[in-house]
Amino acid sequence: xxxxxxxxxxxxxxxxxxxxxxxxxxxxxxxxxxxxxxxxxxxxxxxxxxxxxxxxxxxxxxxxxxxxxxxxxxxxxxxxxxxxxxxxxxxxxxxxxxxxxxxxxxxxxxxxxxxxxxxxxxxxxxxxxxxxxxxxxxxxxxxxxxxxxxxxxxxxxxxxxxxxxxxxxxxxxxxxxxxxxxxxxxxxxxxxxxxxxxxxxxxxxxxxxxxxxxxxxxxx
Numbered sequence: 521x522x523x524x525x526x527x528x529x530x531x532x533x534x535x536x537x538x539x540x541x542x543x544x545x546x547x548x549x550x551x552x553x554x555x556x557x558x559x560x561x562x563x564x565x566x567x568x569x570x571x572x573x574x575x576x577x578x579x580x581x582x583x584x585x586x587x588x589x590x591x592x593x594x595x596x597x598x599x600x601x602x603x604x605x606x607x608x609x610x611x612x613x614x615x616x617x618x619x620x621x622x623x624x625x626x627x628x629x630x631x632x633x634x635x636x637x638x639x640x641x642x643x644x645x646x647x648x649x650x651x652x653x654x655x656x657x658x659x660x661x662x663x664x665x666x667x668x669x670x671x672x673x674x675x676x677x678x679x680x681x682x683x684x685x686x687x688x689x690x691x692x693x694x695x696x697x698x699x700x701x702x703x704x705x706x707x708x709x710x711x712x713x714x715x716x717x718x719x720x721x722x723x724x725x726x727x728x729x730x731x732x733x734x735x736x737x738x739x740x
């Protein structure tokens with residue numbers, strides 16, 4: 521897959537340009553599936569936040585407001601009861617999967633439980649765009665401080681990429697650069713702290729930071 525891992529979504533022209541470059545065509549000609557599942561696992565999210573994600577109007581920074589050629593919703597918790605013969609074609613027909621934030625451990629659980637995690641390696645032409653937990657779920661670890669779901673056994677996630685992500689840099693009082701540095705020290709993998717104006721583009725193993733804001737890479 522081609523990945524665009526963000527903290528706050530498609531928040532500026534540079535990130536939007538990177539997205540259209542990954543798609544190989546305009547957003548207005550692209551088929552998108554929105555995955556809101558991670559929100560159900562986070563105590564600060566719920567029906568109203570999911571509604572805002574799905575029903576955002578044109579011009580909104582939300583995924584749903586970007587002006588897609590077509591836009592559908594893929595709720596991972598429903599997939600086991602639907603059957604792969606129905607939902608796998610929906611995924612394969614999409615140009616892009618738009619994966620909302622929430623709790624990365626909860627999202628990781630449902631990606632495995634639904635079977636979507638097993639399908640990802642075959643989606644060579646599909647673009648994955650994550651917000652916060654939707655980005656973090658593809659990393660090896662998220663750090664204990666980002667795990668809110670009580671049923672999570674640890675902070676390990678899918679490990680599709682070889683680095684971790686600290687999102688929302690300076691967006692909240694506790695998300696300082698100093699805190700990001702302490703978080704990175706305990707992970708044992710390279711990591712990035714990114715703000716709402718930053719994204720990480722990954723294509724064929726090549727990693728590029730796209731930013732109109734602040735970010736920092738922490739090595740191991």
